[in-house]
Amino acid sequence: MPELRKDPTTETWVVISQERSKRPSDFKLPKETKTTGANCPFCDGNEDKTPPEVYAIGPPERQPNTPGWSVRVVSNKFPALRLEEWTANGGLEVGGFELAPKMPGFGAHEVVVESPDHYATLASHSQEQLDLVLKALVSRHRDLAGDNRMGYIQIFKNWGHLGGASLEHTHLQIIVLPRTPMVVAQKLRTAQDYFRRHGLCLYCDLIKFERDNGERIIEETDHFLVFAPYASRFPFETWIIPKAHQHSFGQLTDEQSFDLSGALKRLIRRLELTFEDLPYNLIWQTAPYGPGYEAYYHWHLELLPRLTLIAGFELGSGYYINPTAPEAAADSLREAPMALALVGANHGKGD
């Protein structure tokens, strides 16, 4: 029986399609072939192939833009938005006619190279390495949030060809937008409305609801819940949410960072064991710059496997069709048989 489910955080309806019910082996994925890293601008030794770095983690004696780094953040060589547009346009004013509004392309676009290793994946990093990546993101988030001309920091990762990755060396991206974008505004509105009606955080309640229910939970750590959301838009969609109320990713503590790096590494490993060459997007959803969101918003990560295509129906209506019920997806990922054994060696606070 097909069922329509509404995402309580966005009010998006999703068709959970049992007629088209799909297990992991029913999905056909194109094979991804990796080239060598010789000309890769993100490889160790090729630092001159990128714009100058804005942040790096490495030994104290290392000079900027030289080898030896562990995590490196650079401006995007082909930025979607640029800081220079502010001075070039004398600020950020909406111009144009009512039927053709425009703003200068002001903002920032950075790339976070997660490791010098060309063949690394989010799951192959050591937990310590992934912890450094998260610390680099938090540092960039805090630094960029100091610029009050900005509105929102969108952190994301595109992985695999269908995930939109144009460079194969593992990296994340940060795009800073002058305004709060529509998807985030919708999440904020829904959470604010819930808070007005109940005096409670929608996401804190959602965590309780999912823990009580249990069947969509993939893993629970000291600080995070990893679960397949009730109205998953994509098969095997998974969210990671801090169990303590926290509106912004910029608030991540060192203890949370290490815990999250383990949870994220194990989630990706479970997906890698379930699918060969899975394309995916990893999206940060956090509060915009500035005060006002503390009580009702709650940041989280969305892992969106790209096993299905966004086509005419989705683009025309905003509905999604998901052929794998999130309860079945959580089951598969929980049981990804080798996952715990293989990842276990790198897991735990003692190592």
Next chain:
Amino acid sequence: MPELRKDPTTETWVVISQERSKRPSDFKLPKETKTTGANCPFCDGNEDKTPPEVYAIGPPERQPNTPGWSVRVVSNKFPALRLEEWTANGGLEVGGFELAPKMPGFGAHEVVVESPDHYATLASHSQEQLDLVLKALVSRHRDLAGDNRMGYIQIFKNWGHLGGASLEHTHLQIIVLPRTPMVVAQKLRTAQDYFRRHGLCLYCDLIKFERDNGERIIEETDHFLVFAPYASRFPFETWIIPKAHQHSFGQLTDEQSFDLSGALKRLIRRLELTFEDLPYNLIWQTAPYGPGYEAYYHWHLELLPRLTLIAGFELGSGYYINPTAPEAAADSLREAPMALALVGANHGKGD
């Protein structure tokens, strides 16, 4: 210089990225290979491979579900939504908790096979054939609109692998939804707000604005304007809109239908001449069932070439990055050199 543009009909912001500026030859498209039609359920003679037809155009002596049809509409074999869910669930009630709302998967899902020819494209149909396809859509639209349990009729076409087509024989799809979907609701809100402020139809004003401006127009026919929208989300995105105010596709007259079939055929031909194996989605945007939308809404078609991927930034923010300015896209399509010569033979009201 990157520029941020807002779609006046949806309030979606788009980055028109000059840094990444792309002409047609800059896009790399995967080669599409067509198999033979021997086992194709949409080919003439294979009528028993589909669910029974709900509508067909053919000679009067033809029996249903036999060869000889020109256009054939059948229920989708793997429907996203089903009529049977109404009786199975005793109607359409929102159930579940506030954090997990659900409805029965009630609705309908039909397939419109545009031609018995396995190798046809929207552009290779004769104008008369495409006119029959549009007439079949109007007929289904009017018929389905008689069921007041329904909310919205989404007509769309997925073409090519990246466009989401799972069967290669050219076809359209109709999904009938129990509620007005989010994308349509947003368009309605924006148009209603414009009407409140100006007492005018947003889309009628947009048509005047685009005609006065001229640089985004690809073609103007007796009844339709074909143009690249100001805030195109996708490179070479093109809209077709009736010049007379009309809120619903169901109002299409015979004269408009023939004119639209020519405009659509020529648009697809221009795209075929510009790109080899272009995947695309074609989306109908029309008013929901029922009264109340007549004054302020205005139906239109959106042709969305899938040259770029919807990735982490788009999914996280709702912004799109478009590397081809619509003015440049309109220029290319207007000038698609062979287009008029080749299509001319099939064009004009006299043939």
